[in-house]
Structure formats: C-alpha cells, structure tokens
Amino acid sequence: MEWEAVIGLEIHSQLKTKSKIFSGASTAYGAEPNTQACVVDLGLPGVLPVLNGEVVRMATKFGVAIGATVAQRSIFARKNYFYPDLPKGYQISQYALPIVTHGHVEIELEEGATKTIGVTRAHLEEDAGKSLHEDFHGMTGIDLNRAGTPLLEIVSEPDMRSAKEAVAYMKKIHSLVQYLEICDGNMQEGSFRCDANVSVRPIGQSELGTRTELKNINSFRFVERAINYEIERQIDVLEGGGQIVQETRLYDADNNETRPLRSKEEAMDYRYFPDPDLLPVELDAAFIEDVRQQLPELPEAKKARFVEQYGLSVYDAGVLTASRDMADYYEAVVVASSGEAKLAANWVMGDLTGALNKEGLDITASPMTAEQLGLMIERIGDNTISGKIAKKVFEAMWAGEGDADLIIESKGLKQVTDTGAIEHVIDDVLANNASQVEQYRAGKEKLFGFFVGQVMKITQGKANPAQVNDILKKKLQS
Amino acid sequence: MSLSREDVEKIAHLARLAIREEDIPKYAQDLSNILDLVEQLKAVDSDGVEPMAHPLESSQRLRSDEVTETDERSRFQSVAPKTEAGLYLVPKVIE
Amino acid sequence: MHTKTIAQLSAALRAGEFSSEELTRFFLERISRLDDKTNGYVTVTTERALEAASAADAKIAAGEGGPITGVPIAHKDIFCTEGVPTRCGSKMLDNFIAPYDATCVTKLSEAGTVMLGKTNMDEFAMGSSNETSFYGPVRNPWDLNAVPGGSSGGSAAVVAARLAPGATGTDTGGSIRQPAALTGITGLKPTYGRVSRYGMIAFASSLDQGGAMASTAEDAALLLQAMAGFDPKDSTSVDESVPDYRATLNDSIEGLKIGLPKEYFGEGLSSDVANVIDEAIAEYRQLGAEVIEISLPNSGLAVPTYYVIAPAECSSNLSRYDGVRFGYRCEDPVDIEDMYKRSREEGFGPEVKRRIMIGTYALSAGYYDAYYLKAQQVRRLIKNDFMDAFAKVDVIAGPVSPTPAFKLGEKTADPVTMYFSDIYTIAVNLAGLPAISIPAGFVGDAPVGLQLISPFFDEARLLNVAHRFQQITDWHARVPKGFE
Structure with missing residues (x-):
C-alpha cells in the first residue's frame, strides 16, 4: 500500500519583549534561577495579571504579515493542569477567541514550486518555568524565571505531506518572526520551539489517520528526523496490522527515535474557561491598520527587490533573504563595497557562509563585519587585488589580521597592473x-x-x- | 443528579485532592445535593442570551513594556517549603 | 473611647483629646481582655500598631494627614500584609507571611490608619457563618452561642464588640453584608472594580470585592474614601474618579424612589425579620421617600447560578496551593502526585474541598456548557433584572439575611441549607452592584440588617440614604452586653 503523511506544526515563538506578558519582571535569558520571578510570576496568593501591550502589537504584526484575521475582540482563558513548573495550576492562554486566525504562508518546494500552508490560528499565552531533573538528593528543582514569558503559539493546518515540507514551513515561520522583530529565533535558548502532529493514511483516502504529537523537537534537523522516524513507525504499525494510539511522544535525538511520554497516560481535561482576572482584549481597526502601515519589508518583497535592484538571480535573492540578518548583512556589504552587488552576493553566499558553517556560527556572530567584507570586495572591483588573491585576504581577515587594505599592504598582495x-x-x-x-x-x-x-x-x-x-x-x- | 463513587474519585483526581476512602459517600451526597440545587438552571430559557463573564462591560487595559521588578528571591523563598541553590525543590518529576 | 465612631475619633485626635498611641493602646488592651469571647482576631500586630500610631501622631502634630490618620482598624486576614501572617482562615496558609501589601492595605496605611491586627474569617472566604475557619469559629458578640455570619465574621465581630472602630472585609456573595447584618453594624460592598483586588486573596475573581465595615455609614464613607480608586495592578479595577463620599451624606432624600422587590419578601423570610424591615421602610417614608413595589423575576436563580460560577472560579484560583512555592506541604511525599494530593487534602477544610470539587466538575469536559455557560447566561438575566428596576427606582431595599443570627452548628450539617443564608445578597455580586447593610432593629437581642442596593458606582447615594436613616435611628449605636 502507498502511504501519505499528514503533518501539522505547533510552533511556540517567544516574543522578544523586555518584560513578561502579565508582570514587570525581566525576560532576559540566562539569569540565576528564580531571580526574575516576581510575585505575579510565582502565583503568590492575591496577585493579578496585567497584560503587556507590546505583546498584543507583536501578535497583530504577525497576523497582518500572514494575511490573517486579527480579532477585534479576543479572550484570555485558563488552561487548568497541575505541573510543578506551572505556578498557578493554570496557564493563561487563548482558547475560544484567539487574536489571530486564518492566515497562510507560501513555502518553496524543490524545483521552484511553491505550496500554501494554512495557519489555523496564532494565540498568546504565558510560558511555564523549567524543571531541572539533575540530582538534588533525588528531587527536581524548579526555576520560574521563564514563567510568564510571552509566547505566540502558531498552529498550522495539517497541510504538510512530508518532513521536508514541515521543515520548509518551520524555516519560513522562523524567518518571518525575525523579519517582524517579534522573536529572536534562538532555538538553542528555546525561543523558537516546535511540536508536530503526525499521522499517515493510504493515498487517496480523505479522512485523517490517528495522529501522534511529537514534542521536544527543537532544531530543523531534529524536526525532519523525528517526523521521518514517526512516519516510518506508524506505517510499520499499520502494515503490521496494528493501530496508532493517539498520544504524545517525545523525540529522543540521541537514539533518533520517538517514545511515548509516560506521565500523559490519562486523558487531559484542561477545564478551559475565560480568565476572570482579565477582560476581553479589544483592538480597533485603526490600531490594526497602523500596525500594517509600519510592517517592515517582508521576505517576498525583499527578494523581489534584490532581483530588481541588485540584478541577482531569483535563487541568489532567495538565499540572501532567507533570514533578515542575512539580508541586512548582504545589503551592508553592498554599500561598503561601493555597489559591487554581484560580487558581494558571491562572497556572502560562498566564502563567508562556508567559513561560518565550518565554525557553526550564525551570521550575527560573524567575526568579519559587513563593512570589512565590503571594503575587501571594493578592492576586487577597483582591480587592487584579483579574485584569487582576495581569497588569501579573506582568510587573513577571518583570522583577525585586520582590514583588507592593511593585509594587502603588509603582505604585498597588490595586483600588478603595470x-x-x-x-x-x-x-x-x-x-x-x-x-x-x-x-x-x-x-x-x-x-x-x-x-x-x-x-x-x-x-x-x-x-x-x-x-x-x-x-x-x-x-x-x- | 447523583454522583457515583467513580465520579467523585475522578473529580478528586482532577482537583488533586486525596479524598479519604471513608469520606467518599459523604462527598458524593453533598456534591449531589449541590448539583440538585444547580439543576434548576436547566429549566431556564436562555437561548440567545450572551454569557456574562464579568460585571464590567469594558476591555482589557494594556501595560507598557517595562521591567519594573527586581530580584527578591531570598525574600520570596523564605516562605517556601523546600529550596536549594535558588530552586524550589519538589519530589522527582518523571516525564 | 470605644463607643466613638471613626468620625468622632478623628475629631478627638485632631483636637488633641488623646493621641493615636493612647487610642491604639486602649484598643489593644480591650482586644487582650475581650477578644477571647469572640475569637475575632487571628493575629494582633501590637508592635507594628504602636509604631504606626506614633507616626500618625507626628503627622497630626505637624498638621498633616487626612481624616482617618491615627484611627486604628483591623484587616480581614484575606488581605496580604507584608511581613505579617496572612492565613485566610486556612491551614494551607498557616505558615504564610505575605511578602507584599494588598493595594487596599497600602492605601489605608497611606491614609494614616493603624492596623491592630488581622481578623478571623471563613476559610478562603467560603462560608456564611465563620465556622469553616481553621482558627475556630467566631462568636457573635450579641449571643456568644450564635454565629456572626460570614465570611467576614471576624471583622464584623470586632467592630460590633468595639474591638476596632472599623475593619476591612470582602464580599463575594454577601460576606460583608450578611455578617454586618447579623452583628448590628454597617457593611458596604462597593461596585465591582471600585476597590482594587490586588493582594486580596482570590475566591471567585469575577465576584470578589473588598469593602468597609464600621458602626456607621459615615465611617464606612471615610474608609471607602481611602480604599477606593483605580489600581494599575488590577485589570478589573475601574479608572473612574472617586467622589467625596462625605460631601453628600446629608443630602435630602425627599422624593427618593425606593424599590421593594416582591421576591425578597416571600417564602423563606422570617416574619420577625420582615417586621423589622417594614418598620425601617416606614422610617424612610417619614424621610420623604417614595416606596414602590418592584420585581426582580430571576431572583430565585441567584443561588444556583452562584454555586456554579463561584466554585468554578475557586477551583482554578485555589490550584496555586500546591505545596511547591509557599503554604502547606504534606510530610514525606513519596512522589509529586502524592505531594499535590495530600498537601491539598490536608491543607484545605471540607467546605473548600466541596467547592473545588463542584467547580472542577462544572468546568470539566462534557459539562461546561450545561453548567458554566448556562450559569453565565442566567447571570446576565439577573443583571438585566436590576437594570430594568433601576429604570424605575433610585435604590432597592430589602432584607440582608432571611433570619437573624443562627446558633453555632445549626446549619453545618447540610451545606445547601447554609447556602440559602445568602439568598438576598448573592444577586448583587452576580450583577456587580454596590450594596450596603445597615442596622435596622432587633429580633429579641439579635440584630437585623436592612440592605440597600444602588446602580453601578453610586456608593455616594447608598451612603447618603444609609446616613439619613442613621440620623433618625440609633440601632447602629447599640453595643452588645459584655462589651460596653
């Protein structure tokens, strides 16, 4: 039998506000445990939440950017369950009336084809704290610094049919939230996390198969692997005459497998109801329009502009606009190189990306500034050095030996044009x-x-x- | 409306209450009586009435995004049952 | 000194008849001598009180401070008070010392009041007789074998026994008005949102409202003046200006339209109480008010509606008592589930557990629409009844409690019987309206309260109407035997 996978993603994107969603405690990452958990975050008796306005603006930005409906009235609800890193015994989230509904994004498939992925909803909620399972005399330690950090949970339609599509969608959202400057996208620090709902069905069948929810898949690589593993597992079960159990499974990256989460044996009953401590969030059309007017240039528009303005190929423009950091870096290189747009594209996508990958660095952590690289490229353009010699200059710059001109001079690399x-x-x-x-x-x-x-x-x-x-x-x- | 022993056990579990075995009949009776009281709501014609979550028909006020709190961990943890190295300690949580 | 009202104490303090410190010592001495009879206080904050009193004296001497500077008061133990045990009537919070002050406490401190201590209450404000307190029942100063009402029974008892000139209370279904009525004092439950809920330990968030308890309406006006106002820490607090409540106390009520809801005078109301209310209404006619019979047709649904909404909210509000960050934790939990379940089983009393369970059930999958959503719809019908009534009348009057104070233990066996103690007070909370209970007479030695209800944010009118009554009656000035 031929099988088809059906995949939907739930992405938790931490909004990069200074303070928490319902309190004035800092959201900065990496502080000593519980030093950024105030009375509200700790859920002490008598405390009350007050909503951070920036969070609403950020969610609105996202909604407008994906062509979604931004609700003029949305409601915060309580999701009730007990867990030691959930201080109040409930999570404040949005349930029946989320702030963003019915959006969509385009993903690029191989061979230049595109596919539209629906975004069912995006809602605001508070993050929980962290449970540290290292040994404290056989006990678990609870750090509530993260409790109350604002999250935008972005829920897709089950529109993806392969792990590759899921990764393409996740990358798209990852890029978008950074473009919008609403999330730093840092996956190591957990600012951008993903759960996947996976099911399989025989090709041609319209109803969905029983799905499992994969948790803890927090890199693009793991998402692809975990989903592929899960698809294979489900097909094996079904072909072996078994049935899929609807359950939450944890991805174990070390063994590249998924396994059921033990503590979730009972069906959860979250007893959602509107949070009586918070009133409906009402946004007027003027506010939403104002956010729309102030949207930054989005990836599609930037890509088109790169083709137009810099004469790049569609492919190159796509690579350079995949992330806003990359695009910003590239444009800074072009300026510093006095307009050597094509050379700049080649260097950024080639040697620079290669060097960064080799050291596992993000472009924002590049030891070479865009200005430095741009000045070197300018020297290629004005025939001071050849492209070949430039590679030596690049290496020396990467090694921290100084700017291009200094290296060209001190190493006598100036091109002979006499x-x-x-x-x-x-x-x-x-x-x-x-x-x-x-x-x-x-x-x-x-x-x-x-x-x-x-x-x-x-x-x-x-x-x-x-x-x-x-x-x-x-x-x-x- | 009459709650069974199983109903009481299920509710007690959801609410994380270790109800004692011998108290279950009393809870079942008391809760059933309360539900009987509440039962009369079912007879009310409330079709099309918008649910009222709140006495005030106003909207949520928004706070500006500013950090106003400082570290008061030691003060807050002075009332905690068990802490170590700045963490709240609880019996081992198994995922 | 103890028979003086807050207004009189204020004048005496300013006239230098005695200092705040002398006054505070006087009340502390009365408390140590008499409080055992009522068990109204759970904590007496002697040192802090004396410090605050001498600070108040300095202010008064410097010609600073306001009308209640130097006046001793008691706080219901539901309000967080920094550095002071805040136990909310529960074993769960027996070891809890609040690390911050409730907004209400801050405001009253800034107004110069002196906290004498914290008052006993039904556990987490769930009760109508003060018998659910972990710290023992409070006794009614008028009859030590009778209940003072609840849940603000401690505050009511200490004011009635003149162990404090005034006190704070909270009212979720009648918890200020019913004990005020049963102990012969004045209790004001303001409009929902008028007084900040920040730092007031939540029972049912959409119903809870803090208010003032004192012997007279004028005193309640003085306390409310300090308590009321917008609080940026409470999303449900209302940003509306606070009028000068004392300025309109003496306004004429000639031509005032008082509505008597016929549903409040039917079956269930004791005839003795009905007679007292009738006489009180007669006094209002003397004062020139016009009395009109009205109808609040959905009144009978208030109790069932309340016993869905309040437990639902409470079941969620009380989930934070899990033994992790504060409060009671059971001995030697074997695992996390055991810790939750035993800490909560051992830390909460039976009434709290019943309400948590009812609320949990009402919100659970498959029942939400039938119970919670339905109750919210009926809640609107109840509110609409009041809106329709206020199109015809200025205030609504009626009984507070169907009977005078009942005996300790009389209603504890059957929770539902107890719930009907609040039959005339609950609808006000569901609607969010302000209401006041004022002493209206006695049945034997047991006080009876008259309830007055006004439109939203019209506390000034309520206080005015109550004050005019107190100008021509002296029920509010009676002091129970043994406490003179």
Whole structure:
C-alpha cells in the first residue's frame, strides 16, 4: 500500500519583549534561577495579571504579515493542569477567541514550486518555568524565571505531506518572526520551539489517520528526523496490522527515535474557561491598520527587490533573504563595497557562509563585519587585488589580521597592473619555454593556460589576470 | 443528579485532592445535593442570551513594556517549603 | 473611647483629646481582655500598631494627614500584609507571611490608619457563618452561642464588640453584608472594580470585592474614601474618579424612589425579620421617600447560578496551593502526585474541598456548557433584572439575611441549607452592584440588617440614604452586653 503523511506544526515563538506578558519582571535569558520571578510570576496568593501591550502589537504584526484575521475582540482563558513548573495550576492562554486566525504562508518546494500552508490560528499565552531533573538528593528543582514569558503559539493546518515540507514551513515561520522583530529565533535558548502532529493514511483516502504529537523537537534537523522516524513507525504499525494510539511522544535525538511520554497516560481535561482576572482584549481597526502601515519589508518583497535592484538571480535573492540578518548583512556589504552587488552576493553566499558553517556560527556572530567584507570586495572591483588573491585576504581577515587594505599592504598582495612589468615577465616566460611556444603555435592551444600559470607563479598571483591574457595572446600570435 | 463513587474519585483526581476512602459517600451526597440545587438552571430559557463573564462591560487595559521588578528571591523563598541553590525543590518529576 | 465612631475619633485626635498611641493602646488592651469571647482576631500586630500610631501622631502634630490618620482598624486576614501572617482562615496558609501589601492595605496605611491586627474569617472566604475557619469559629458578640455570619465574621465581630472602630472585609456573595447584618453594624460592598483586588486573596475573581465595615455609614464613607480608586495592578479595577463620599451624606432624600422587590419578601423570610424591615421602610417614608413595589423575576436563580460560577472560579484560583512555592506541604511525599494530593487534602477544610470539587466538575469536559455557560447566561438575566428596576427606582431595599443570627452548628450539617443564608445578597455580586447593610432593629437581642442596593458606582447615594436613616435611628449605636 502507498502511504501519505499528514503533518501539522505547533510552533511556540517567544516574543522578544523586555518584560513578561502579565508582570514587570525581566525576560532576559540566562539569569540565576528564580531571580526574575516576581510575585505575579510565582502565583503568590492575591496577585493579578496585567497584560503587556507590546505583546498584543507583536501578535497583530504577525497576523497582518500572514494575511490573517486579527480579532477585534479576543479572550484570555485558563488552561487548568497541575505541573510543578506551572505556578498557578493554570496557564493563561487563548482558547475560544484567539487574536489571530486564518492566515497562510507560501513555502518553496524543490524545483521552484511553491505550496500554501494554512495557519489555523496564532494565540498568546504565558510560558511555564523549567524543571531541572539533575540530582538534588533525588528531587527536581524548579526555576520560574521563564514563567510568564510571552509566547505566540502558531498552529498550522495539517497541510504538510512530508518532513521536508514541515521543515520548509518551520524555516519560513522562523524567518518571518525575525523579519517582524517579534522573536529572536534562538532555538538553542528555546525561543523558537516546535511540536508536530503526525499521522499517515493510504493515498487517496480523505479522512485523517490517528495522529501522534511529537514534542521536544527543537532544531530543523531534529524536526525532519523525528517526523521521518514517526512516519516510518506508524506505517510499520499499520502494515503490521496494528493501530496508532493517539498520544504524545517525545523525540529522543540521541537514539533518533520517538517514545511515548509516560506521565500523559490519562486523558487531559484542561477545564478551559475565560480568565476572570482579565477582560476581553479589544483592538480597533485603526490600531490594526497602523500596525500594517509600519510592517517592515517582508521576505517576498525583499527578494523581489534584490532581483530588481541588485540584478541577482531569483535563487541568489532567495538565499540572501532567507533570514533578515542575512539580508541586512548582504545589503551592508553592498554599500561598503561601493555597489559591487554581484560580487558581494558571491562572497556572502560562498566564502563567508562556508567559513561560518565550518565554525557553526550564525551570521550575527560573524567575526568579519559587513563593512570589512565590503571594503575587501571594493578592492576586487577597483582591480587592487584579483579574485584569487582576495581569497588569501579573506582568510587573513577571518583570522583577525585586520582590514583588507592593511593585509594587502603588509603582505604585498597588490595586483600588478603595470603593462610594462607584465610584458617583461611574459617575455621571460616565452623565452624560457621556447618548445611550448612552438607547440602552441602549431595548434596546441591548450598550452595557453600553462603560460598563464607560469606568469602567475613568477608574479605570485599578483598580475592582473585580464592583462596577462591580453598580452600573452598578442605575443603568442605575433 | 447523583454522583457515583467513580465520579467523585475522578473529580478528586482532577482537583488533586486525596479524598479519604471513608469520606467518599459523604462527598458524593453533598456534591449531589449541590448539583440538585444547580439543576434548576436547566429549566431556564436562555437561548440567545450572551454569557456574562464579568460585571464590567469594558476591555482589557494594556501595560507598557517595562521591567519594573527586581530580584527578591531570598525574600520570596523564605516562605517556601523546600529550596536549594535558588530552586524550589519538589519530589522527582518523571516525564 | 470605644463607643466613638471613626468620625468622632478623628475629631478627638485632631483636637488633641488623646493621641493615636493612647487610642491604639486602649484598643489593644480591650482586644487582650475581650477578644477571647469572640475569637475575632487571628493575629494582633501590637508592635507594628504602636509604631504606626506614633507616626500618625507626628503627622497630626505637624498638621498633616487626612481624616482617618491615627484611627486604628483591623484587616480581614484575606488581605496580604507584608511581613505579617496572612492565613485566610486556612491551614494551607498557616505558615504564610505575605511578602507584599494588598493595594487596599497600602492605601489605608497611606491614609494614616493603624492596623491592630488581622481578623478571623471563613476559610478562603467560603462560608456564611465563620465556622469553616481553621482558627475556630467566631462568636457573635450579641449571643456568644450564635454565629456572626460570614465570611467576614471576624471583622464584623470586632467592630460590633468595639474591638476596632472599623475593619476591612470582602464580599463575594454577601460576606460583608450578611455578617454586618447579623452583628448590628454597617457593611458596604462597593461596585465591582471600585476597590482594587490586588493582594486580596482570590475566591471567585469575577465576584470578589473588598469593602468597609464600621458602626456607621459615615465611617464606612471615610474608609471607602481611602480604599477606593483605580489600581494599575488590577485589570478589573475601574479608572473612574472617586467622589467625596462625605460631601453628600446629608443630602435630602425627599422624593427618593425606593424599590421593594416582591421576591425578597416571600417564602423563606422570617416574619420577625420582615417586621423589622417594614418598620425601617416606614422610617424612610417619614424621610420623604417614595416606596414602590418592584420585581426582580430571576431572583430565585441567584443561588444556583452562584454555586456554579463561584466554585468554578475557586477551583482554578485555589490550584496555586500546591505545596511547591509557599503554604502547606504534606510530610514525606513519596512522589509529586502524592505531594499535590495530600498537601491539598490536608491543607484545605471540607467546605473548600466541596467547592473545588463542584467547580472542577462544572468546568470539566462534557459539562461546561450545561453548567458554566448556562450559569453565565442566567447571570446576565439577573443583571438585566436590576437594570430594568433601576429604570424605575433610585435604590432597592430589602432584607440582608432571611433570619437573624443562627446558633453555632445549626446549619453545618447540610451545606445547601447554609447556602440559602445568602439568598438576598448573592444577586448583587452576580450583577456587580454596590450594596450596603445597615442596622435596622432587633429580633429579641439579635440584630437585623436592612440592605440597600444602588446602580453601578453610586456608593455616594447608598451612603447618603444609609446616613439619613442613621440620623433618625440609633440601632447602629447599640453595643452588645459584655462589651460596653
């Protein structure tokens, strides 16, 4: 039987506000345990929540950016369950009336095709704290610094049919929230997390199969692996005559497998009801329009502009606008290089990305600033150095040896453009390789490269390649 | 409306109350009586009446995004049952 | 000194007849001598009181401070008070010392009042007789074998016994008005949102409202003046200006339209109480008021509606008592579930557990629409009744409690019987309206209260109407035997 996977994602995106969603405690990452948990976050008797307005603006931005309906009236509800890192015994979330509904994003598939993925809803809620299971005399430690950090939970339609599509969608949302400056996207710190709902069904069947929910898949790589594992597992179960149990499963990255979550054996009954401590959030059309007017340039528009303005290929423009940080870096390089847009694209996508990947660095952590790279590229453009020599300069810059001009000067890498000097070297090369000259003239044109190589060897690569070509050709023809 | 022993046990579990075995009949009786009282609501014609969650027909006020709180961990933890290294300690939680 | 009203004490303090410190010592001495009879206080804050009193004296001497500077008061133990035990009548919070002050407490402190201590109450404000307190029942100063009402029974008892000139209370279904009525004092439940709920331990968030308890309406006006107002820490607090409540106390009520809901005078109301209410209404006619019979047709649904909404909210509000960050934790839990279940089983009393369970049931899957949603719809019908009535009358009057104070233990066996103690007070909370209970007479030695209800944010009118009554009656000035 041929099977088809059906996948939906729930993405938890931490909103990058200064203070928490319902209290004035800081949201900064990495503080000492419980030093950023105030009376409200701790759920002490008598405390009350007050909503952070920035959170509402950020959710509205997201809603407008995905062409969704931003609710003029949304309601906070309580989701009741007991867990030690959930201080009040309930999580304040949105249930019946979320702030964002019915949006969509486009994802790119292989061979340039695109697919629309529906976003069912995006709602605001508070994050829980963290349970630390390291050994405290056999006890669990609770850190509530994260409790009350604002989250936007983005729930997709079950529109994805493969792990690859799921990853493409997740990357799309990841890029978008950063473009909108509502989330830092830092997956190591848990600012951007993902759960996946996965089911399979025979191709052609319209009703959905029983789904499982995969938790704890917090990198693009793990999402792909976990989903692929789960699809295989479900197909195996079904083909073996078994049935899928609707359950929550944890992805174990070490063993690349999913396993059921033990503590969730009972069906949860969250007893949602409107939070009586909070009133309905009402937004007027003018507010939503104002947010729309202030939206930053979004990935699609930026990509089109890169093609138009910088003469890049659609592919290159897509790579360079995949993240806002990358796009911003690229544009800074172009400015610093005095407009060498194509060269800049090649360097950013090529050597720079390669070097970053090699060291596992994000572009925001690049040891080389866009300005530095741009100035080096400018030197290629004005023929101070050749592209080949530039690679040496790049390496030296990466190693922290200073700016391009300093390196070119101190290492004597300046390109030789003096026609007389180049002619002189060429004359020597031709004189010293008389037999090859004869063979060339007899028709063995392949040898042209040999002569260029000899010239470059003598000049240590500094001779201007175009000039070398021109002069060599003339001399060999005469 | 009469609640069974199983109903009481299920509710007590949801509410995380270790109701004693011998108290269950009394709870079942008391809760059933309360539900009988509440039962008369069912006879009310409330079709089309908008549920009233709140006495005030106003909307949520929004706070500006400012950090106003400082670290008061030691003060807050002075009333905690068990802490260590700044953490609240609870019996081992198994996922 | 103890028979003086807050207004009189204020004048005496300002005239230098005695200092706040002398006054405070006087009340502390009375408390140590007499409080055992009523068990109204759970905590007496002697040192703090004396410090606050001398600070108040300094202010008065400097010609600073306001009308209640230097006046001793008691706080219901539901209000968080920094550095002072805040136990809410529960074993669950027996070891809880609040790390912050409730807004209400802050405001009254800033107004210069002196906290004498914290008053006993039904556990988490769930009760109508003060018998659910972990700290023992409160006794009614008028009859030590009778209940004082609840849940603000401690505050009511200490004011009635003149162990404090005034006190704070909270009212979720009648918890200020019913004990005020049963102990012969004045109790004001303001409009929902008028007084901040921040730091007031939640029972049912959409119903809870803090208010003032004192011997007279004028005193209640002085306390409310300090308590009322917008609080940015409470999303449900209302940003509306606070009028000068004392300015209109003496306004004429000639031509005032008083509505008597016929549903409040039917079956269930004791004839003795009915007679007292009739006489009180007759006094209002003397004062020039016009009395009109009205109808609040859904009144009979208030109790069932309340016993869905209040338990539902309470079941969620009380989930935070889990033994993790504060409060009671059971001995030697074997695992996390055991810790939750035993801490909560051992930490909460039976009435609290009953309400948590009813609320849990009402919100659970499959029952939400039939119970919670339905109750919210009926809640609107109840509110609409009042809105219709206020199109015809200025205030609504009626009994507070169907009977005078009942004996300790009389109604504890059957929770539902107890719930009907609040039959005339609950609808006001569901609607969010302000209401006041004032002493209207006696049945034998047992006080009876008259309830007055006004439109939203019209506390000034309520206080005015109550004050005019107290100008021509002296029920509010009676002091129970043994406490003179």
